Amino acid sequence: MKKYFLSKPRQSEVNIMDSVFAEMVLDKALHDFRKKQIQKEIDRSLRNRNKEEFLRLTEELKNIS
Numbered sequence: 251m252k253k254y255f256l257s258k259p260r261q262s263e264v265n266i267m268d269s270v271f272a273e274m275v276l277d278k279a280l281h282d283f284r285k286k287q288i289q290k291e292i293d294r295s296l297r298n299r300n301k302e303e304f305l306r307l308t309e310e311l312k313n314i315s
Contacts, residue, residue, distance in 0.1 A: 285314060 288311045295303040 281314065285311065288314070 288307055292304060292307045292311065295301075295307060
């Protein structure tokens with residue numbers, strides 16, 4: 251017996267959903283990478299006792315979190 255669906259996803263809809271998902275994964279990976287990069291720079295600014303750089307980086311970290 252054949253089954254009929256009211257709304258079968260078209261291939262273009264599947265491709266769009268795949269693209270959106272891939273973009274979300276990439277955005278998350280880039281965000282995580284940048285956050286780790288800033289944290290390393292904060293650590294370096296603390297080692298170097300660079301208060302201005304530390305304050306700038308901690309502000310940047312707050313803005314992306």
